[in-house]
Amino acid sequence: MKHLVGDGVSARTKLKGAPRHLREAAKALASVVGWPRVGVLEVERCMYSGDAGITSRLPGLVVWPDDTAEVAAVVGVCRDHDLAFTARGAGTGLSGGAVGLSDGVVISTARMDSVLEIDPVCRIAWVQPGVVNSDLSRATESFGLHFAPDPSSQSVCTIGGNVAENSGGPHCLRDGSTNAHILAVEVVLSSGEIVMLGSLAGESVGFDLRGVFVGSEGMCGIATRIAVRLVANPVSVATLLASFPTVNAAAAATSAVIAAGIVPAALELMDAPMCTAVAAFLGTADYPTDGSTVLLVEVDGLPETVETQARAIEKLMSASGATRVNRATDPAQAQRFWKGRKSSFGAVARIAPNYYLHDCVVPRTKLATVLGEIERIADDQGLVIVNVFHAGDGNLHPLIVYDASVSGVGDRVDAAGAAIVEACVAAGGSLTGEHGVGLEKQRFMSLMFSEDDLSAQAAIPRAFDPAARANPDKVFPGGSRCGDVRTLQRDAVSASGTGLWA
Amino acid sequence: MTREEIVGALLTGEPTTVVGGRTFSHCGDGRPAPRILRMDASSQILAHEPADLVVTCEAGVTLGALNARLAASGQHLPVFHPEPGRATLGGLVASGWTGFGRRLYGPLRDRVLEVVVVTGDGRLVRGGAKVVKNVTGFDLPRLFCGSMGTLGVIVELTLKVDPLPGDRSAVFADFDDQKAAIDWGLAGYRSAPGSLEIIVDGSGDKWRTWAVCHGPQSDVNLLLAGFVGGQSAADPLPRFGSDAKLSASEGTVVRVSVPPSMLGDGQVEIPDGSLLDLCSGTFWASVEADWIRSARESAESIGGSLVILAARTEVRTSLTTWGSAGPAVDIMRRLKSEFDPGGVLEPGRFAFLEAPV
Numbered sequence: 001m002k003h004l005v006g007d008g009v010s011a012r013t014k015l016k017g018a019p020r021h022l023r024e025a026a027k028a029l030a031s032v033v034g035w036p037r038v039g040v041l042e043v044e045r046c047m048y049s050g051d052a053g054i055t056s057r058l059p060g061l062v063v064w065p066d067d068t069a070e071v072a073a074v075v076g077v078c079r080d081h082d083l084a085f086t087a088r089g090a091g092t093g094l095s096g097g098a099v100g101l102s103d104g105v106v107i108s109t110a111r112m113d114s115v116l117e118i119d120p121v122c123r124i125a126w127v128q129p130g131v132v133n134s135d136l137s138r139a140t141e142s143f144g145l146h147f148a149p150d151p152s153s154q155s156v157c158t159i160g161g162n163v164a165e166n167s168g169g170p171h172c173l174r175d176g177s178t179n180a181h182i183l184a185v186e187v188v189l190s191s192g193e194i195v196m197l198g199s200l201a202g203e204s205v206g207f208d209l210r211g212v213f214v215g216s217e218g219m220c221g222i223a224t225r226i227a228v229r230l231v232a233n234p235v236s237v238a239t240l241l242a243s244f245p246t247v248n249a250a251a252a253a254t255s256a257v258i259a260a261g262i263v264p265a266a267l268e269l270m271d272a273p274m275c276t277a278v279a280a281f282l283g284t285a286d287y288p289t290d291g292s293t294v295l296l297v298e299v300d301g302l303p304e305t306v307e308t309q310a311r312a313i314e315k316l317m318s319a320s321g322a323t324r325v326n327r328a329t330d331p332a333q334a335q336r337f338w339k340g341r342k343s344s345f346g347a348v349a350r351i352a353p354n355y356y357l358h359d360c361v362v363p364r365t366k367l368a369t370v371l372g373e374i375e376r377i378a379d380d381q382g383l384v385i386v387n388v389f390h391a392g393d394g395n396l397h398p399l400i401v402y403d404a405s406v407s408g409v410g411d412r413v414d415a416a417g418a419a420i421v422e423a424c425v426a427a428g429g430s431l432t433g434e435h436g437v438g439l440e441k442q443r444f445m446s447l448m449f450s451e452d453d454l455s456a457q458a459a460i461p462r463a464f465d466p467a468a469r470a471n472p473d474k475v476f477p478g479g480s481r482c483g484d485v486r487t488l489q490r491d492a493v494s495a496s497g498t499g500l501w502a
Numbered sequence: 503m504t505r506e507e508i509v510g511a512l513l514t515g516e517p518t519t520v521v522g523g524r525t526f527s528h529c530g531d532g533r534p535a536p537r538i539l540r541m542d543a544s545s546q547i548l549a550h551e552p553a554d555l556v557v558t559c560e561a562g563v564t565l566g567a568l569n570a571r572l573a574a575s576g577q578h579l580p581v582f583h584p585e586p587g588r589a590t591l592g593g594l595v596a597s598g599w600t601g602f603g604r605r606l607y608g609p610l611r612d613r614v615l616e617v618v619v620v621t622g623d624g625r626l627v628r629g630g631a632k633v634v635k636n637v638t639g640f641d642l643p644r645l646f647c648g649s650m651g652t653l654g655v656i657v658e659l660t661l662k663v664d665p666l667p668g669d670r671s672a673v674f675a676d677f678d679d680q681k682a683a684i685d686w687g688l689a690g691y692r693s694a695p696g697s698l699e700i701i702v703d704g705s706g707d708k709w710r711t712w713a714v715c716h717g718p719q720s721d722v723n724l725l726l727a728g729f730v731g732g733q734s735a736a737d738p739l740p741r742f743g744s745d746a747k748l749s750a751s752e753g754t755v756v757r758v759s760v761p762p763s764m765l766g767d768g769q770v771e772i773p774d775g776s777l778l779d780l781c782s783g784t785f786w787a788s789v790e791a792d793w794i795r796s797a798r799e800s801a802e803s804i805g806g807s808l809v810i811l812a813a814r815t816e817v818r819t820s821l822t823t824w825g826s827a828g829p830a831v832d833i834m835r836r837l838k839s840e841f842d843p844g845g846v847l848e849p850g851r852f853a854f855l856e857a858p859v
Contacts, residue, residue: 002684061699109549119763121671121688121692121763122761122762122763122781124763144695165637166637168635168637172635174610176612177635177637179612179641179644180608180612184805195828195829195830195833196805196828196829196830197828197830199761199805199806199828200761200762200763200783200805201759201760201761201762201782201783201801201805201806201807202600202604202759202762202779202782202783202784203598203600203759203782203784203807203809204648204759204807204828205600205807205809205824205825205827205828205854206648206824206827206828206831206834206852206855207600207645207648207649207653207834207837208611208644208645208647208648209830209833209834211611211641211645211647212640212641212644212645213642214641215637215640215641216640217642232694232695232696234695234696234821235695235696235724255553258553258554258555258665259552259553261576261666261702262665263555263664263665278715300697301721302695302696302717302720302721302724302725303720303721303724304717304718304719304720304721305717305721308718321782357517361631361633361635361636362633363551363556363632363633364553364554365551365553365554386681391634393633393634393635394633394634394635395556395635406689409808423674428633429631429633430631430633430635430636430638431635431638432636432637433635433636433637434635434637435637436637437637437638437639441638446636447640448631448638449628452625452626452627453627453628453629454639455625455838456621456625456627456629456642456830456841457629457639457642458640459837459840459841460641460642460645460837461640462638462836462840463833463836463837463840464833466836475639475640498710
């Protein structure tokens with residue numbers, strides 16, 4: 001990202017028309033990074049209004065620092081001008097975590113995209129936050145290593161974003177989400193101070209600040225250097241695609257695999273409408289179009305173990321009522337199986353032009369029940385809901401597929417989403433398995449947690465950021481924390497389009 | 503004690519120490535508070551859903567009791583401890599217990615899905631969820647791992663468990679020279695196509711390096727191929743969980759942790775008789791008190807730590823148990839004041855929480 005929109009535009013032009021309090025901050029930021037790397041014009045800021053979710057808001061300013069020192073200086077400017085800041089990786093988030101405040105500063109890590117150091121013996125790499133997830137694994141490939149967390153957006157999303165959201169992905173079933181793969185984080189706190197949380201050493205002293213920073217949705221500071229744990233590329237892989245007559249049968253098969261003592265590397269479920277869409281999209285016979293639900297199972301590791309597990313899984317699938325069980329005969333076919341899964345969100349465009357992707361978790365044993373609930377909710381609201389998700393860990397991704405041009409559909413989509421969340425929590429689940437709370441699910445936090453629970457959680461960002469400048473309007477209901485020390489901008493977050501720089 | 507009784511006890515503001523099986527009670531700065539809250543009687547396993555790989559239990563359930571119950575369903579909590587019949591889950595989590603097995607099974611802190619705690623000011627609080635995947639809000643379970651009772655009393659935990667794995671296989675080799683023992687371990691690990699536990703045991707006459715792994719024989723052969731000249735032997739992991747040599751020693755028992763890359767190149771002095779978890783960069787040793795100060799400075803200067811696990815009182819007082827808590831200690835102090843504003847719980851147990859004069 002070398003050529004910036006504002007290149008060649010004079011400082012005077014940039015400042016024209018800006019409110020006084022942001023003008024001074026803009027000048028201060030420019031003294032750190034230069035005018036081309038401060039986004040002041042609306043055309044520069046509007047691309048940083050939203051993430052991949054439904055919320056957006058035009059930020060006050062955008063800035064693109066190159067390294068830790070610049071991030072610290074930029075955060076210092078925010079401190080000196082009492083401005084909130086929001087870090088942003090690639091903007092692939094789905095919960096609004098990277099949506100800035102309208103008088104706040106979006107700090108983009110796009111230029112901090114270097115893999116700094118790889119230690120193949122100890123299986124550790126140091127990276128800047130803007131490194132793209134799959135680029136990291138590509139950089140470590142020649143050492144026979146990779147970074148395990150593999151969100152569907154991995155060809156675009158950044159490690160810094162993965163840290164902020166504690167991202168998951170299909171292969172987190174056995175290997176854990178991002179938190180299990182981060183050893184240390186260098187963080188710029190809202191005070192401007194730079195601290196290292198965690199270390200490469202196996203033990204730490206005191207409270208696990210590194211552990212609570214991962215998944216803190218940008219509310220504890222900005223990660224500027226990240227030490228990740230790498231894992232060995234597996235020697236053997238077996239990828240299977242099994243078709244079931246009903247969703248219940250597929251869900252039961254999932255439980256059967258776990259009960260048999262096998263934890264696969266990945267275990268994904270796609271329901272009938274999703275399979276049909278994917279089959280049409282891919283144009284292959286891999287995915288059924290006969291109303292079947294599919295389970296995509298992958299085991300990896302050493303050859304004999306993989307073979308034993310693959311055979312056991314084939315038997316378990318059949319015993320659970322699978323009408324067809326195909327094992328990929330070569331890596332190309334395995335890739336096609338996965339392509340179907342990873343392009344599923346795009347494939348639904350064949351059903352309708354818009355979708356709202358949900359993320360919630362239920363105990364595995366409640367999968368069938370909750371899927372039935374979701375079907376009922378779809379009927380109640382007259383909507384199409386298709387399902388693709390990480391069956392192995394109960395992480396559902398219901399997609400409400402609709403046409404936004406239909407009058408009143410937005411309210412029905414919203415109501416369906418709320419009902420889905422309520423059903424999952426009532427089944428003993430959780431609001432979000434990997435996308436985060438952000439702006440999207442703030443209003444549901446009280447479904448899961450009491451006031452005392454929430455105030456205890458709020459103590460964590462408050463301890464890191466007493467001045468409430470780090471992405472302060474996220475996660476907690478009302479966008480505020482107990483005992484606010486700053487007045488937060490409470491302008492409306494629009495579901496589409498941008499706000500105005502008033 | 504019931505939760506209500508614990509809440510009531512803490513609301514009195516009387517300084518309080520929490521104990522489970524007392525397997526880690528000796529570790530920490532200061533002295534136990536006059537009032538002891540005993541958690542060992544809260545020992546019910548509340549729920550176990552084998553198909554979810556999730557178990558919920560009261561904090562006083564012992565590791566041994568839990569694993570006995572889980573074994574009936576072909577599952578286990580893969581944690582190794584010298585005294586599983588005494589160590590409670592609440593204590594293991596609160597003390598940040600690691601031990602061996604991290605390479606094969608991951609650390610305990612990655613398995614704590616939900617905690618119910620009573621904070622120092624008597625609030626009953628739940629954090630996390632009873633599901634294996636969850637990013638809702640802030641991670642209270644992780645905050646409580648290793649908190650030594652200073653933020654709240656853990657009353658209930660929900661943990662992620664695993665299916666019982668097949669038998670472990672192991673090879674070992676003996677060396678006169680510490681460096682040769684470490685080099686052999688690292689060389690084998692470097693080329694291994696999967697997970698291994700590498701332990702270097704200096705407690706005998708020679709330095710013995712172990713490589714431990716899972717799997718059927720052909721897979722084990724691949725994993726252990728780099729350990730040239732190793733002899734097969736029975737799985738030593740449970741023995742290292744129960745090896746009492748260090749704790750019975752006369753010297754000061756310390757745990758040193760450094761970046762693992764530093765262990766191999768001689769930058770860190772590893773005393774005779776040490777026990778090393780090679781891939782984690784951690785070792786346990788029984789040492790003279792006057793070795794500790796400079797060893798701790800060395801470890802801290804490379805991002806590590808030296809913690810005194812067992813010592814005479816005057817040693818703990820002069821050197822402090824934990825050393826430095828790192829550059830973010832102010833954040834830790836703020837967390838302490840949020841969760842225990844009255845300083846009721848474990849006063850003085852973390853010396854570094856006291857603000858400098």
